[in-house]
Amino acid sequence: MIDILSTWSLVKLMLVNILILGCVRCDINWNGNNWALACDFFDNNLSNARIASNLCSERCAQTSECTHYTWTKYSDGTCWMKYGGVSKSDAVYTNDTTMICGILDTVIQSGIQWNANNSAFGCYFRGNDMSNVLIASNLCAGQCAQTSGCSHFVWTTYMGGTCWMKSGVVSESNATHTGEPSMLCGIINASSIAAVAGTTTSFGDSCTPGCGVEG
Ligand SMILES: *[C@@H]1O[C@H](CO)[C@@H](O)[C@H](O)[C@H]1NC(C)=O
Numbered sequence: 001m002i003d004i005l006s007t008w009s010l011v012k013l014m015l016v017n018i019l020i021l022g023c024v025r026c027d028i029n030w031n032g033n034n035w036a037l038a039c040d041f042f043d044n045n046l047s048n049a050r051i052a053s054n055l056c057s058e059r060c061a062q063t064s065e066c067t068h069y070t071w072t073k074y075s076d077g078t079c080w081m082k083y084g085g086v087s088k089s090d091a092v093y094t095n096d097t098t099m100i101c102g103i104l105d106t107v108i109q110s111g112i113q114w115n116a117n118n119s120a121f122g123c124y125f126r127g128n129d130m131s132n133v134l135i136a137s138n139l140c141a142g143q144c145a146q147t148s149g150c151s152h153f154v155w156t157t158y159m160g161g162t163c164w165m166k167s168g169v170v171s172e173s174n175a176t177h178t179g180e181p182s183m184l185c186g187i188i189n190a191s192s193i194a195a196v197a198g199t200t201t202s203f204g205d206s207c208t209p210g211c212g213v214e215g
């Protein structure tokens with residue numbers, strides 16, 4: 001009996017850890033839509049409205065600068081409208097199945113203009129940082145390609161021009177559209193990514209952006 005109880009306590013402790021400290025398997029089920037249940041977008045709050053969940057996306061679309069939203073049952077139902085560049089990979093899993101989060105269809109469609117080399121301006125990838133170097137933007141892809149484990153990169157004007165090298169398996173859909181034209185992001189040749197994927201460990205593939213410590 002004592003053994004059963006302590007095993008059960010351990011299971012509960014693990015569950016709490018999974019739910020709160022999080023992200024052992026924090027998949028958000030988008031189900032082919034641009035909204036999902038049990039998810040949230042942090043910060044970037046623009047305004048809010050006490051309306052039903054099925055009106056939240058429409059209200060966001062009618063609100064200047066609103067790009068994405070979260071609906072919670074707070075105060076009989078609140079639509080939290082949010083601004084700024086966003087992608088589905090910015091959504092964080094919550095244990096609250098009454099919550100809804102979504103991105104406007106128009107924001108998803110306006111997307112990122114990828115060039116033939118899988119890079120684009122006005123975008124970034126979260127997390128998975130390996131290292132960085134101070135170099136010009138046109139050298140960043142090459143630097144990543146020559147760096148073991150680097151699969152994708154972001155270049156920003158930080159410190160006069162910084163190339164942030166990143167590991168892990170990503171696709172174009174992991175990139176966030178920032179609309180900030182000086183930023184550059186890109187993915188190195190997909191075949192070489194597959195070759196290094198097994199060697200990258202920093203955050204593991206079970207971790208979505210909410211659980212890694214952001215640099
Ligand atoms: C911002 O939005 C979240 C929902 O994503 C909400 O829980 C939070 O209370 C809001 N914060 C402020 C300061 O309004």
Ligand SMILES: *[C@@H]1O[C@H](CO)[C@@H](O)[C@H](O)[C@H]1NC(C)=O
Pocket residue numbers: 019020095096097
């Ligand atoms: C979600 O986790 C919080 C603790 O972070 C807990 O208070 C709450 O009851 C949980 N909600 C559900 C629906 O399990």
Ligand SMILES: *[C@@H]1O[C@H](CO)[C@@H](O)[C@H](O)[C@H]1NC(C)=O
Pocket residue numbers: 115116117
């Ligand atoms: C792709 O990369 C090659 C080699 O670095 C370069 O010559 C070419 O201009 C690039 N293409 C685009 C569309 O940026």
Ligand SMILES: *[C@@H]1O[C@H](CO)[C@@H](O)[C@H](O)[C@H]1NC(C)=O
Pocket residue numbers: 088089128167168169170171173174205207208209
């Ligand atoms: C890229 O997106 C996919 C699907 O949303 C997700 O499973 C994967 O963890 C993301 N990769 C990274 C490195 O964030």
Ligand SMILES: *[C@@H]1O[C@H](CO)[C@@H](O)[C@H](O)[C@H]1NC(C)=O
Pocket residue numbers: 189190191192195
């Ligand atoms: C992509 O990587 C593979 C394996 O590293 C290599 O054989 C191939 O030539 C590369 N393709 C391009 C277009 O660079």
